[in-house]
Amino acid sequence: MSLTFLANNTFEGKTALVTGGGSGIGYAIAEQLLQAGAKVYIASRKEDKLQKAVEKLSKLGDCQYAVCDIRESQQSKDLAEKIKTESGRLDLLVNNAGGQFPSLAEDISEKGWNAVINNNLNGTWYTSQNMAQAFFIPQKEGAIVNIIANIFRGFPGMAHTGAARAGVDNLTKTLAVEWSKYQIRVNAIAPGIIQSTGLDQYPPDILKGLADTIPAKRLGGVDEVAYLAAFLLSPFATYITGETIYIDGGQRLYGQQFVL
Numbered sequence: 312m313s314l315t316f317l318a319n320n321t322f323e324g325k326t327a328l329v330t331g332g333g334s335g336i337g338y339a340i341a342e343q344l345l346q347a348g349a350k351v352y353i354a355s356r357k358e359d360k361l362q363k364a365v366e367k368l369s370k371l372g373d374c375q376y377a378v379c380d381i382r383e384s385q386q387s388k389d390l391a392e393k394i395k396t397e398s399g400r401l402d403l404l405v406n407n408a409g410g411q412f413p414s415l416a417e418d419i420s421e422k423g424w425n426a427v428i429n430n431n432l433n434g435t436w437y438t439s440q441n442m443a444q445a446f447f448i449p450q451k452e453g454a455i456v457n458i459i460a461n462i463f464r465g466f467p468g469m470a471h472t473g474a475a476r477a478g479v480d481n482l483t484k485t486l487a488v489e490w491s492k493y494q495i496r497v498n499a500i501a502p503g504i505i506q507s508t509g510l511d512q513y514p515p516d517i518l519k520g521l522a523d524t525i526p527a528k529r530l531g532g533v534d535e536v537a538y539l540a541a542f543l544l545s546p547f548a549t550y551i552t553g554e555t556i557y558i559d560g561g562q563r564l565y566g567q568q569f570v571l
Contacts, residue, residue, distance in 0.1 A: 314534070315343055315346040315347060315541075316538060316541075316542075317343070317346075317347040317541055317542075317545060318347065319346060319347060319348055320347075320348045321347040321348060321541075321545055321546070322344055322347045322348045322349035322402075322403070322544075322545070323348040323349075324348075325348070325349045325350070325402040325403060326349065326350045326351075326352070326394065326398045326400055326401050326402055326403070327341075327344045327349045327350070327351045327352070327401070327402065327403035327404070327405065327544070328351075328352045328353075328354065328390075328394065328401055328403070328404050328405070328442065329341045329344070329351060329352070329353050329354070329405040329407055330353075330354050330355065330379070330381055330405065330406055330407050330408035330434075330438060331354075331355050331407040331408030331409065331458075332351070332352075332353025332354060332355065332361075332364065332376075332405075332407065333353055333355045333357065333360035333361045333363070333364040333376075334360060334364065334507075334508045335505075335507035335508045335533055336407055336458060336502065336505060336507055336533045336536050336537065337353065337355075337405070337407040337408070337458075338353075338364055338368070338533070339533035339534050339536065339537035340405050340407065340536070340537045340540045340541070341353050341364075341368055341374065342368060342371060342537065343534075343537045343538065343540070343541040344403070344541060344544070345368055345371040345372035345373075345374055346371050346372070347541060347545075348372070349372070349402075349403065350372065350373040350374075350375075350398060351368070351372070351373070351374045351375070352374075352375050352376065352377055352390075352394060353365065353368070353374065353375075353376050353377075354376065354377045354378070354379040354381075354390060354408070355378070355379070355408060356378065356379070356380050357378075358376075358378045361376035361377075361378065362376065364376070375397070377390050377393055377394075381408050381430070381434030381435070381437060381438050382429045382430055382433060382434050382437075383437075384437040384441065387437050387438045387441045387442070388441050388445075390441075391441050391442055391445035391446070392445075394445075394446075395445060395446070400446055400450060401442055401445070401446040401447070401453070402446075402450075402452065402453060402454070403453070403454050403455075403456075403544045404438070404439065404442050404447075404453070404454070404455045404456070405455075405456050405458065405540060405544070406434075406435045406438055406439060406455065406456070406457045406458065406479075407458040408430070408434060408438075409430055409431040409434070409435075409458070409472075409475075410427070410430055410431070411427050411431065411469050411471060411472035411475075412427075412469075413468050413469055414468070414469065414470075414471075415468070416470040419470065419471055423471065424471050427471040427472050427475055428471060428474065428475050430475075431472055431475035431476060431479065432474075432475040432476075432478040432479060432482075435457055435479050435482070436482060439455060439457075439482075439486065439497075442455075443455075443490065443493075443495065447490070447493060447495045448490070448493050448495070451493050451494050452493075452494050452495070453493070453494070453495040453496070454495070454496045454497075454543070454544045455486070455495065455496070455497045455498070456498055456499065456500060456540050456543050456544055457479050457482075457483050457497070457498070457499040457500070458499070458500050458502065458536070458540070459476040459479050459480055459499050459500070459501050459555065460472060460473070460476045460501060460502065461501050461502065461503045461504075461557065461559050461562060461563055462476050462477050462480065462501065463501070463557065463563035463564075464563060476501075479499065480499055480501075480555050483497050483498065483499040483553065483554075483555060484553045484555075487552040487553030488553065491552065496543075496548075496549070496551065496552040497552060497553065498543045498548075498551060498552060498553070498554050498555070498556070499554070499555040499556070500536060500539055500540060500543070500555070500556055500558060501555055501556065501557045501558070501559070502531060502536050502558050502559065503525065503530075503531055503557070503558065503559025503560055503562045503563070504521050504525065504530050504531065504559070504562065505530060505531040505532065505533060505535075505536060506530040506531065506532060506533070507533045524562060524565065525559070525560040525561065525562045525565070526560055526561035526562070526564070526565050527560030527561060527562075528560075529560065530560075531558060531559065531560060535558060536558055539556060539558055543556070
């Protein structure tokens with residue numbers, strides 16, 4: 312269990328959805344929200360991972376899971392109905408689910424490109440719109456945090472996810488303005504290199520020496536991202552919307568992310 316900097320009643324009476332909440336950054340965010348009093352749903356495509364996560368997270372509070380492929384809009388609509396039936400409302404949304412793979416631009420296949428765009432951009436859009444229509448707009452209240460990536464200077468080595476995450480960055484700004492009339496806040500977090508299960512798919516030679524490209528001289532932790540997400544969702548951040556906050560140890564100002 313990680314430390315929490317928020318009072319254990321900060322999110323009392325609130326219900327949250329964290330996509331990709333079965334591991335890594337999503338799991339750490341769910342942990343923070345539970346410790347601060349929220350009821351939390353975690354969602355992803357793999358039920359076995361969700362079941363294992365809920366077994367641990369339930370020790371901290373009311374945590375439920377739902378199998379959902381965010382790339383399929385109908386599945387997120389079905390998830391909204393499930394939450395409405397079981398909890399009556401949704402207050403907080405963290406769009407964390409996504410995925411990518413390292414590749415030079417000239418080597419990305421059409422299938423690979425579409426898969427990453429569909430997952431990271433389209434999936435975030437479908438979930439945001441469906442949850443807003445089902446809950447946030449009728450309630451005239453809600454907070455969304457989108458987890459993107461360090462796209463400050465492009466994303467050499469992963470053009471597909473750079474393009475998708477840049478789309479979410481722009482979507483964050485647009486929705487913050489359009490949905491402000493409904494008292495919906497929308498922000499994004501752009502993590503740098505975070506030591507999490509998300510790194511498992513990368514070849515070891517790509518990760519070698521990464522800390523040297525970061526002014527902080529270390530990789531980030533999932534809890535550090537989770538603390539920021541919890542803050543942006545909390546009542547302490549009610550005048551913050553449309554922002555993308557980088558949490559990368561200063562890397563965007565200093566070094567190259569990956570050796571190409």
